[in-house]
Amino acid sequence: MLDTIAQLSKSYSRWPDQSEAVKQWQDKGKKVFGYMCNHIPEELLFAGGILPVKFLGDSIPIVDANQYHALFMCYFARTVVEMGLQKGFSKLDGLIGVYSCEGGCNIFQIAAEIVKPPYYQFISIPHDNKREKQEMALEYFTKELNVIKTSLEEYLGEELTAAKIEQAINVYNENRQLLRQVYDARGDKEWPGFTGVEVAEIMNWVVEVPKDEANAKLRGLLAETAARKLPAASGPRIHVSGTLFLDNEIFQLIEDLGGMVVSDDLCMGSRYFWDDIKLPAEKTADKLIEAIARYKLDKVPCSCMCSSYVAEDRLEHIKKLIEKYQVNGVIFAVHKWCDSHQMDRPFMIRQLQEAGLPVLSIEVERNIGDAQGRNRIESFLEMIGGDAHVAG
Amino acid sequence: MSQVKTDKSTKSIETTKQVYPMVKAYYAEANKVAQDHSKKICYVTGAGLVDIAWVYEDVLPIFPENFNAACAAKQITPALLDIAEGAGYARDLCGYFRNYTGYYLGGKDLDLSFPGGGLPIPDFLMGDSSTCNFHLKWWRETERLMEYKVPCYLLEVPYIPPRMDYDALESHYLDYTVKQIKGLLEFIGKVTGKKLDEDRLREVVRLSSEASELFEETQQLRKAVPSPMGSEDALSVLMPLVQWCGTQQAVDFYRNLRDEVKARVDKGIGVLPGEEKLRILFDNIPPWFSLGIFNYLQKFDAVSVIETYTTYFHYSRGKLDPDKPYESLARKYLYNCWFMTSVREKVENLFTRYAQDYKVDGIISYALYGCKIATGFLPYQAKYMQEKLGIPSLILEGDMVDPRDYADGPVKNRVDAFMEMLLEKKNKG
Helix, strand or coil: CCHHHHHHHCCCCCCHHHCHHHHHHHHCCCCEEEECCCCCCHHHHHHCCCEEEECCCCCCCCCCHHHCCCCCCCHHHHHHHHHHHCCCCCCCCEEEEEECCHHHHHHHHHHHHHHCCCEEEEEECCCCCCHHHHHHHHHHHHHHHHHHHHHHHHHHCCCCCHHHHHHHHHHHHHHHHHHHHHHHHHHCCCCCCCCHHHHHHHHHHHCCCCHHHHHHHHHHHHHHHHCCCCCCCCCCEEEEEECCCCCCHHHHHHHHCCCEEEEEECCCCHHHHCCCCCCCCCCCHHHHHHHHHHHHHHCCCCCCCCCCCHHHHHHHHHHHHHHHCCCCEEEEEEECCCHHHHHHHHHHHHHHHHCCCCEEEEEECCCCCHHHHHHHHHHHHHHHCCCCCCCC | CCCCCCCCCCCCCCHHHHHHHHHHHHHHHHHHHHHHCCCEEEEEECCCCHHHHCCCCCEEEECHHHHHHHHHHCCCHHHHHHHHHHCCCCCCCCHHHHHHHHHHCCHHHCCCCCHHHCCCCCCEEEEECCCCCHHHHHHHHHHHHCCCCCCEEEECCCCECCCCCCCCCCHHHHHHHHHHHHHHHHHHHHHHCCCCCHHHHHHHHHHHHHHHHHHHHHHHHCCCCCCCCCHHHHCCCCHHHHHHCCCHHHHHHHHHHHHHHHHHHHHCCCCCCCCCCEEEEEECCCCHHHCHHHHHHHHHCEEEEEECHHHCCCCCCCCCCCCCHHHHHHHHHHHHCHHHECHHHHHHHHHHHHHHHCCCCEEEEEEECCCHHHHCCHHHHHHHHHHHHCCCEEEEEECCCCHHHCCHHHHHHHHHHHHHHHHHHHHHC
C-alpha cells in the first residue's frame, strides 16, 4: 500500500472515541456527530462547523448488544450497538439518523437510546420518490431537512446562513469530484493509479475526516499517483456490489488471488459520491436545502428505496461503471439479513448474466469467511480467466 | 415435499365461524371476476389502505398477504417457499413475499389446495407502507414479475420519528400523506376510467370509521377479567378489517362480534372454563400455521388476552370525519401501525400502555427473521418491560408462514418454562 495512504489510515479509527481526526476537531472547540447512512445531509452539519463521522462498524465479536436487538439484523448494524455499549461513541456530541433500511432504522434508534448524546435527531426520507411522486417527495423531504437545520441552529446557537451552506456544498462537491478522479485512476486499464485495496482504505478514511482537509490530501494523492507506474492487472477486473464491509478483506482476497477491484456500487464506494449537488440559481438557504434534498432523492439509489424501477436504475449505474472501467465480472457481496439488497439481487443478477457478465454472489456476515470465501472467489476468478497479481 | 406438523387452533367465539365462509365466497367471486372481467382486480398490500379500493364499485381488492396466511393455515407453504428460494430469493426474506413469489414462479401449477382456488391475476396494484417499506419493494418486484404490464401506485406513509409526539404530528407528515391519497384516487380513476365520486368517498370513510370503532370497542371489552376473547379468535376475526374495511359487510361483522363479546363480558364468560390465572400479551405477527399455540397456553390456565398485531388495521383513536375524507384517511394510515413509529414511542408509550391496560402477566413476542422493522427492537423492548414494569417476555423466533424452521417441541418447552415461571412469580405475589 502506498505510504501516503497508510499514513491517512492513522488519522482515523473505526471507533470514533479513538479517532485522531475527531480529537483534533474537538480540540478546536468544535462538535462531532455520528451517523450511519448516506441519506444524512452531511453538508448541513459541516455548514454548522460540525464534523460528521460515518459509522463504519468493526469486525468485532458481539458481546452485550444481543440483549438489545434481534439476531436477524446485519452484522454491521449490530456492531454499531455493540460499539455504543462499549463507549465507542462516548465522545460524540450528537447522533443523527434516518429511516433508510428497516434494520438500520431500529438499530440506530436503539444505539441512540443507549448512548443518549447531547444532540439527537432522526428523520424520515421518502423511499418512493421518483416520477409521479417526485415533486411531493421533494417538498416533504426538504421540510425534513429544514427540521434538521432549525434544530442545529438551536443547538449551536447560530444561524446556518446561505453562505455557510453554499460553502459546505462546494467543499462536498469538490470531494465528490476528487473521489471520481481516484476511481478513474484506479480504473485505468493500462496504468492503474491505485489498487482496489487502496481505494477501499481511502473511502474508509474520507468519511471520517473533515472534507476540506480531505480534499487537500486527495489532490496531493492524485498528483503522487499520476507519476506512479503500477503494473497493469492482467487478471479479471471486478465490480463489487453491496453496502459496506467491516474490514478490507474482500478487496484484499480478490487482489491476492489475481483479480483487481476496479469498480463498485457500494454505500462506501461509488454510491457515496457519484453525483454532485446541483447548485440552484437562487442561493438562498431554502433553495440550497432543497438542492441537497433533491440530490439525496435523485442520486444512485440504495436498494432500500422503493421507487418504480429502483433496481433498474441501480442496474443502469452498474452497467455504466462496467463499461467505463472495463469490468470482467461482478461479485455481489451482500450482508446476511439485509432485506433490501437481498430483494433486488436475483433480478440484478439475472440482468447482468443476460448481458453476458459472470456473476458471483456471496453472503457476508461478520466477514467473508476466510477459507470458504477464498475458495469461491478463487474459483470465480479462474472461471473468468487470468492469473496475474496486482502489485502495490 | 416437506410436511410440517403444527397445531391448528380451536375457537371460543361464534362470530369467528363466519370468517371462513366469507373468505371462501370472496375468493370464488374474485376468480369469477378474473374470468369475466366484470371488475378490475387490484392487489392491495399494507395495512388499512383497502378502504380506498372500495370507493370504486367496479374494483375488487385482493389481499395477497391474506392468501399467504391462509396458505400457512392450510400448511401448504413449504413447496412454494422452496420455489422462491430456488430462484435466488434469500431464505431470510419476508415469508409472505417468498410464499407469493413461489406461487407465481411455478407453485400455482402444483397440485395443492390453494385458498379460494388461487390468486386471480391483478389489473393493477396499490399498496401502503404503514406496516413496512418492504411491502413497497414487494410490489415493485411484482411489477417485474408481471413484466411491467400491471400499473402500480404506492402510498408511502412516513415513519414517525422520535422527535414527534403521537398526538402532535407535524403538518408536512399529514400533507404528504393526503397528497398521495389524492394521487392514488386519481390513479384508480385512470385505470378504471371512472370519475371519483366524492359522496361515495365520504361514505367509505364513514363505514371505515364505523368498522374501526366497533372493532376498537371489542378490543376495549377484552380488558375484562376473565378475558372474553383470546388471540386464537382475535387474530382470525381481523380478516374482515383487512379485506372489507370501508364496506357495510365489515360493519355488520364487527357489530355482531362486539355484541357477542359484550354479552360474554356482561355474563362473565371467559375463554377458560375455570379460573384465569395468567394473562398474556402476544406481540407481533403470529405463526399462522400454528395458531394452536394459543390454545396450548390454556393448559396453564393462561389466556392470550391481547395482541399488538390486532391494533394495526383500524383507526383506534375515535371517529374519522367523513367530511374531511382525505385528512381522515391520512390519519388512519399514519396512526394505525406501530411498526412505522419510533422505537421510543412504540416501547415507552404504546406497548407499555397496552401491557398495563390489559393487566398482563407476561409477554410473548414472536420475532420474525424475515421482518426487520417488526423484530429488530424486540430484545430492547423485552429488557425495557422487565426493568421498568417488571413484566417478563418470552421471545420465540420463526416466520409467519414458513414452518420449516419452526420446531414445535422446543417452542412448547420454552413456553412451558415461561408459564411455570410466570405462575411462580404470581403465586409469590
